Amino acid sequence: MDQVDHILAQWRRERPDLDVGPMGTFGRLKRLGDHLAQALAEVYKAHGLTAASFNVLATLRRAGPPHALSPSALIAWTMVTSGTMTNRLDRLEAAGLIERRVNPEDGRGSLVALTAEGFALIERVVTEHVANQHRLVEGLPPEQRERIDEGLRAWLALYESAP
Amino acid sequence: MDQVDHILAQWRRERPDLDVGPMGTFGRLKRLGDHLAQALAEVYKAHGLTAASFNVLATLRRAGPPHALSPSALIAWTMVTSGTMTNRLDRLEAAGLIERRVNPEDGRGSLVALTAEGFALIERVVTEHVANQHRLVEGLPPEQRERIDEGLRAWLALYESAP
């Protein structure tokens, strides 16, 4: 009996005409996501980052040398709008963690690259981040996590096709 | 092979020292949550609402008559800060969907109640919202959704205890 069960019970009492089974799944996904995001943010914050800035730096880092991507590529990986990405890049640039270079292959765009400082920072933070994630699934039996992962993969496949 | 698999493959190439298994689960949860939130927002928007305003109205509706709760109770249900709730209530009040009454039992606080207009609106929107949720799990075998739900319940239980 978690919070979501309480919510569903309320709906069943007030609106017995509605089949709220799926709503329970949506609610658990949302609430769990919120709790986990808060927990992950603690590590980011300890290094002066937010989820937004962490994700940009991490995307550049895992792309491999030379750790440079176009804003378009960053937008595709992170699922945000172009205006949002411009704002993120402005702040990261002001903080000296990335730099914008001209894109030799496309004069319309730029290339966003990790600075040495940005690289060193994300290198440290991602290590802690992964440890934090391990800690957050500690209470969950590994086989249980596997089943959740498989289920989410199937559901996510409805929205992200796979070549 | 979804987007998350690509991300994990990049990390394994760049940082083979990290065990990124759990990261995959976090990534799928986050990305799926983002996709679903976008899809749910379409119904809200069609009625001039956002996820934020919908959730406040829905919380008041499902509480049952007289459809009035304190801001504190709304904060507890919706997992936002007091400043955020004040802002949401200001807008909903300006839109005529809720009203703030004095709380006869506590002079510090108020009671937030659905107006007739707010009640009529949420009554319509929640019906469409539930139908939308059914549509969004259509492609998922019901027993698969059940398993996801059970897994999420177990994980969520680590963060929301149950008396």
Next chain:
DNA sequence: TCCATTTATCTCGACATCAAGATAAATGGG
């Protein structure tokens, strides 16, 4: 080659959110 169209990025204005602090009322131990 030219130009209409497409694409990449940035700008701007409106909200949403949080964290920290302010304000006012309730509470309870002495």
Next chain:
DNA sequence: CCCATTTATCTTGATGTCGAGATAAATGGA
């Protein structure tokens, strides 16, 4: 009954996000 403490809500300032539109460069068919 008093006052220090706690609690409920609001205020303020900084940031993050989106959506629509602006700008500039690349593209491709005539």
